Amino acid sequence: MTGSKSRWADDEADKEARRREKEEKKRAKLAKQKRQEEEAQKTAEAATARAQEEISRPAKRRRISNDDSNENDVKHIKSDSGSAPLLRFPTTGWSPSRNVSNFESLNHIEEGSYGWVSRAKETATGEIVALKKMKMDTSSGQGFPVDALREIQILSSAKHRHIVDLREVVVGDKPDDVYLVMQFLEHDLKTLQEEMAEPFLPSEIKTLLLQIVAGVEFLHDNWILHRDLKTSNILMNNRGEIKLADFGMARQFSDPPPANLTQLVVTLWYRAPELLFGTSKYGTAIDMWSIGCIFGELVRKEPLLQGRNEVDQLRRIFLLVGTPDEDSWPGFRRLAGASALKLMKNSPGAGKGSLRAQFPLLTSAGASLLAALLSLNPDDRPSAQEVLSDPYFLEAPRPKTTAMFPTFPSKAGGEKRRRVASPNAPQRGQAPKINMEELSGIFSRKEGEEVGAGFALRMA
Amino acid sequence: MAPEPSQNSVLVNPLATPDQLSTSGSQLDGVPASLETSVIHIGARLTQIAGVLLRLPQDLIAHAVVIFTRFWLGPESGSLCEYSIKHVCAAALYLTTKPSAHPKAPRSIINVLAYIEALGTVFFVQDDMDKNDPESYYVSEGTYFTERAQLTKVESIILRVLGFNTHVALPYTICINYLQTLGVFDDDSGSELAKRAWAHLNSALLSPQLLFVTHQPPCLATAAIYLAAKEVGVKLPSEQWWEVFDTDREELGFLVVAMLSMEGFLREEKQNWAGKRMPYTLDVVEQEIKALTDNS
Numbered sequence: 001m002t003g004s005k006s007r008w009a010d011d012e013a014d015k016e017a018r019r020r021e022k023e024e025k026k027r028a029k030l031a032k033q034k035r036q037e038e039e040a041q042k043t044a045e046a047a048t049a050r051a052q053e054e055i056s057r058p059a060k061r062r063r064i065s066n067d068d069s070n071e072n073d074v075k076h077i078k079s080d081s082g083s084a085p086l087l088r089f090p091t092t093g094w095s096p097s098r099n100v101s102n103f104e105s106l107n108h109i110e111e112g113s114y115g116w117v118s119r120a121k122e123t124a125t126g127e128i129v130a131l132k133k134m135k136m137d138t139s140s141g142q143g144f145p146v147d148a149l150r151e152i153q154i155l156s157s158a159k160h161r162h163i164v165d166l167r168e169v170v171v172g173d174k175p176d177d178v179y180l181v182m183q184f185l186e187h188d189l190k191t192l193q194e195e196m197a198e199p200f201l202p203s204e205i206k207t208l209l210l211q212i213v214a215g216v217e218f219l220h221d222n223w224i225l226h227r228d229l230k231t232s233n234i235l236m237n238n239r240g241e242i243k244l245a246d247f248g249m250a251r252q253f254s255d256p257p258p259a260n261l262t263q264l265v266v267t268l269w270y271r272a273p274e275l276l277f278g279t280s281k282y283g284t285a286i287d288m289w290s291i292g293c294i295f296g297e298l299v300r301k302e303p304l305l306q307g308r309n310e311v312d313q314l315r316r317i318f319l320l321v322g323t324p325d326e327d328s329w330p331g332f333r334r335l336a337g338a339s340a341l342k343l344m345k346n347s348p349g350a351g352k353g354s355l356r357a358q359f360p361l362l363t364s365a366g367a368s369l370l371a372a373l374l375s376l377n378p379d380d381r382p383s384a385q386e387v388l389s390d391p392y393f394l395e396a397p398r399p400k401t402t403a404m405f406p407t408f409p410s411k412a413g414g415e416k417r418r419r420v421a422s423p424n425a426p427q428r429g430q431a432p433k434i435n436m437e438e439l440s441g442i443f444s445r446k447e448g449e450e451v452g453a454g455f456a457l458r459m460a
Numbered sequence: 461m462a463p464e465p466s467q468n469s470v471l472v473n474p475l476a477t478p479d480q481l482s483t484s485g486s487q488l489d490g491v492p493a494s495l496e497t498s499v500i501h502i503g504a505r506l507t508q509i510a511g512v513l514l515r516l517p518q519d520l521i522a523h524a525v526v527i528f529t530r531f532w533l534g535p536e537s538g539s540l541c542e543y544s545i546k547h548v549c550a551a552a553l554y555l556t557t558k559p560s561a562h563p564k565a566p567r568s569i570i571n572v573l574a575y576i577e578a579l580g581t582v583f584f585v586q587d588d589m590d591k592n593d594p595e596s597y598y599v600s601e602g603t604y605f606t607e608r609a610q611l612t613k614v615e616s617i618i619l620r621v622l623g624f625n626t627h628v629a630l631p632y633t634i635c636i637n638y639l640q641t642l643g644v645f646d647d648d649s650g651s652e653l654a655k656r657a658w659a660h661l662n663s664a665l666l667s668p669q670l671l672f673v674t675h676q677p678p679c680l681a682t683a684a685i686y687l688a689a690k691e692v693g694v695k696l697p698s699e700q701w702w703e704v705f706d707t708d709r710e711e712l713g714f715l716v717v718a719m720l721s722m723e724g725f726l727r728e729e730k731q732n733w734a735g736k737r738m739p740y741t742l743d744v745v746e747q748e749i750k751a752l753t754d755n756s
Contacts, residue, residue, distance in 0.1 A: 086703060086706045086707070086708060087706045088706070089469065089471060089472045089676075090472075091472060091473075091474070091475050091676070092472065092474045092475075092625075093474050093475060093476065093477050093480070094474050094530065094622045094623050094625040095534075095536075095623050096534075096536045096537075096620060096621050096622075096623055097619075097620045097623045097624060141566070141608055141612065142566075142612075143554065143555075143558075143566075143611065143612035143615045143616070144555070144558075144612075144615055144616055144619060146558050146559055146563075149555075149558060149559050149626075150559045152624050152626075153559060153626060153627065156624075156625065156627065157627060168623065169623060169624035171620055175613070175616045178619075178624075251559070254561075258561045259561070260561065260563070
């Protein structure tokens, strides 16, 4: 048997032989390569010597100031001439995707618009991860979906403490089986709020908001728009730490904005008015609007603007924050969808809006931050960086440290809130009689117990 | 909340490991190393030419060439006996442009590649490009559908081989930054120097030493500037200025020699392939392997 590549010779022995043959070839190649490398090194050395002749040796050594603050990220190495430390970033590489069979699925978490998420365990290490199966639409003939491609590229480039960590991408046996392996977090803010009896405390809201905005600031600094910020995409672990997730809508942007931006982004309830009006040029302000909606939702413990459709969404926005005019939002009439708005001018909903009245418990600093985030004019919304230094976060109550956060049962982790069914108050009517037989029996088991030294052993 | 370093920065490229450089799927399938180098070079050229015809900016083309090159490295990589360079080139271009600001339809890519294939060679001068015989590069609807199916299939294989890591950092932008830092644009010769350095980077992209997957962008940019300055006759600081750009003398020397060797390599390649069919498809590669093993 010579391990020929016949398609009929597919039995186990043949496979084994082929495998061995391949390995032997590989070994031989490695040895040969080593010899070649040695030779190449010799030639390279000679080449360097030649190059060095060309380079006139410097009379003075150049000194480079050392940035000590980056010491942790970057290694300084001494160059061969020993004159200056060179910066060396840790290099990365690539390797083929592993198979999904390395993971054992534990339970289903949710089905988002971009894929199915489940909790899984890596068999080798026992580590718990979230496994997201990408949705593939192969019928379009467009190959690997561009959203999925962007999500992978953006998540692998955006490493930050408030962005969910993409560990690797694994594949199944079918070409359509692609899974993202991400760190598992116990909660998402939407499910958590639905399960909670009381809304978050003001100090907790500040901590949550600061973390969300810090994550968004990092994204915007790196020219990434999230384009789908909402409570169900914001994950929290049991230590009160927030991580942004679901980058299925995210993409890189530029200044001026790229020409091929799509308008159909952001879940309706969190969608900024300029998007509802059909703008084709938008920027970081759309994420800031979503943050405003999330802020309001955290205070109220329910979504702020629950529109049934695009028009209803706009109506609710205007009821909350008032109607736009040429002064407050110059140029909004030029947007595609705004021409039909004339009708609304004299409608009873027109006016200043009811934002302050709807949030009576918010301090004035908090209310003005919320109003700023929910400015109709995108240019009036603060940037993520400005939000982080807002006076709202400095006034009492100060943000609660994450270590002090309460813990909650994790729905995604398959945990349930233990409900102690406390009895109801007695109903009107006749008082129930006490069953005398039962009453006489309440200590009856006691007689069967043996009394020992310090503890009682009950005989069954 | 201090910013953490981004893993995929513009300065850092994922590089091939020594293991990936020493073994390849093609070699395990019995492709002679010299032929492998030559065919991958032709594939890289094919990608570059197709990118120009697709009116893509050079950084996107270079991105596609790097993805194309990475696909063939390492023991679990693509093998020249299994995938034709034409399909991998098409898929690399498609994959790279898809999420960018310049997406290209599969039909455009397939048409452009058919056109280049009809030219008969990738070692051409500008005049050959004007040759126009539409019959020779017409893609019928049936061919288009089979080619598109191939394209999407190879696309998913590339992604699997690369572990979905499509990040590429390129030396072009920082090359200009470095030239500005060196203050060469105060002089008229500055733009000539920039063009020359840029040209060296473009040829290094196709180098048989696979410089773009073995060296970091700062080193490539520095070496291109060093070599271009010698050629154009621009005087750079007499100090070891390359150290400012994080390149040590040894690496600089190696890169300069590698860039200088491109001319000879290209002349040889052009000669070797003169009058032969280009190895765009698997059957030509098989013929070449047979010819080489028969001779030895």
